[in-house]
Amino acid sequence: xxxxxxxxxxxxxxxxxQEYPLEPMNVCEYCFGPLEVDYDYGAIAENVTRExxxxxxxxxxxxxxxxxxxxxxxxxxxxxxPLLKAENLGRVLGLxxxxxxxxxxNPTFSFKDRVVGVAISRAKEFxxxxxxxxxxxxxxxxxxxxxxxxxxxxYIFIPHDLEKAKILGTSVYGPRLVAVEGxxxxxxxxxxxxxxxxxxxxxxxxxxPYYAEGSKTLAYETAEQLDWxxxxxxxxxxxxxxxxxxxxxxxxxxxxxxxxxxxxxxISGAQATGCSPIVAAYKGGEDTIVPVKPQTIAKSLxxxxxxxxxxxxxxxxxxxxxxxxxxxxxxxxxxxxLAGTEGVFTETAGGVTVAVLTKLARSGRLGADETxxxxxxxxxxxxxxxxxxxxxxxxxxxxxxxxxxxxVVKSIA
Numbered sequence: 001x002x003x004x005x006x007x008x009x010x011x012x013x014x015x016x017x018q019e020y021p022l023e024p025m026n027v028c029e030y031c032f033g034p035l036e037v038d039y040d041y042g043a044i045a046e047n048v049t050r051e052x053x054x055x056x057x058x059x060x061x062x063x064x065x066x067x068x069x070x071x072x073x074x075x076x077x078x079x080x081x082p083l084l085k086a087e088n089l090g091r092v093l094g095l096x097x098x099x100x101x102x103x104x105x106n107p108t109f110s111f112k113d114r115v116v117g118v119a120i121s122r123a124k125e126f127x128x129x130x131x132x133x134x135x136x137x138x139x140x141x142x143x144x145x146x147x148x149x150x151x152x153x154x155y156i157f158i159p160h161d162l163e164k165a166k167i168l169g170t171s172v173y174g175p176r177l178v179a180v181e182g183x184x185x186x187x188x189x190x191x192x193x194x195x196x197x198x199x200x201x202x203x204x205x206x207x208x209p210y211y212a213e214g215s216k217t218l219a220y221e222t223a224e225q226l227d228w229x230x231x232x233x234x235x236x237x238x239x240x241x242x243x244x245x246x247x248x249x250x251x252x253x254x255x256x257x258x259x260x261x262x263x264x265x266x267i268s269g270a271q272a273t274g275c276s277p278i279v280a281a282y283k284g285g286e287d288t289i290v291p292v293k294p295q296t297i298a299k300s301l302x303x304x305x306x307x308x309x310x311x312x313x314x315x316x317x318x319x320x321x322x323x324x325x326x327x328x329x330x331x332x333x334x335x336x337x338l339a340g341t342e343g344v345f346t347e348t349a350g351g352v353t354v355a356v357l358t359k360l361a362r363s364g365r366l367g368a369d370e371t372x373x374x375x376x377x378x379x380x381x382x383x384x385x386x387x388x389x390x391x392x393x394x395x396x397x398x399x400x401x402x403x404x405x406x407x408v409v410k411s412i413a
């Protein structure tokens with residue numbers, strides 16, 4: 001039947017509440033607060049049911065009624081990724097209801113395809129010919145791929161010292177890739193200047209309010225895959241802090257729309273010790289985030305001045321979650337633990353999440369029977385360097401049974 005093109009009403013300042021039309025802008029002109037998409041929830045509640053969602057495509061676009069998109073959808077089949085019951089890892093950690101949301105299997109192998117799908121769809125609707133982003137790697141590949149699919153020109157700004165696989169995995173889609181001698185925060189500053197001067201659609205600057213909404217689909221899918229029940233506790237990685245806040249928003253929306261029962265989902269955030277400004281603020285009882293200079297192998301989380309840090313701290317506090325940091329060594333061990341127990345190879349960011357999950361389980365912050373969901377946001381093939389020195393070399397043998405037995409079988413005995 002007939003459907004509205006979008007239930008998004010406009011943009012609203014998260015601080016002062018000032019309202020704006022649905023335009024490519026991200027900062028309030030009155031108080032300089034961040035803008036967020038506002039919806040006509042009454043109309044959504046009248047039209048959107050579990051059945052309607054279930055009848056939709058097996059992608060994130062089954063939730064398009066809850067996203068700020070209209071007729072132009074750039075669809076790469078993103079989302080509806082597996083929610084895996086992690087029984088082996090759960091046994092190790094003493095958790096009987098542990099689940100992994102495995103977003104490493106998206107089209108460009110990270111959760112970024114969710115946010116970019118929304119941002120590029122919106123960019124097309126706005127009539128942008130050129131899209132761009134500042135990225136620590138995963139976003140770069142996703143924007144380049146979506147721009148290729150949408151037939152748009154694309155500029156990607158990255159720190160010069162990114163992992164090789166991420167540079168190659170972006171270049172293959174044919175963007176103009178610009179490596180900047182500086183860290184992500186410097187790349188981001190430059191991008192803001194380019195955005196102002198050239199008026200391109202930067203997914204994480206002037207398109208940010210739309211882009212950020214894509215992460216809500218992580219919560220929608222989790223609830224639907226748990227048979228329309230919210231989990232007790234979620235553990236999510238934090239870079240800008242946006243994913244964690246949007247996961248919370250996603251669950252709250254489903255509750256407010258009557259699609260799932262009311263319950264407070266505890267949300268915990270994970271960072272690497274070499275870049276943990278959000279954790280520091282949370283543990284210090286502060287609201288202000290003190291920027292840091294990142295120094296960690298978890299480059300996809302290396303944002304020293306996180307845009308949504310304040311909101312992430314608030315979400316963790318308000319839900320009764322926790323924020324924790326882990327060392328580079330703990331990150332690598334967690335990557336190997338996840339691969340060795342559940343057969344899931346995640347990048348360093350996933351190692352951060354699993355390492356923090358481990359700390360939370362061991363310190364008693366997770367109940368043994370609680371339904372716990374850990375968000376695995378990217379694929380291990382993106383950060384091979386992290387585990388290169390930590391795995392066994394292959395046995396080298398002659399093509400004879402004798403050589404096999406003396407080299408391999410004897411080593412087991």
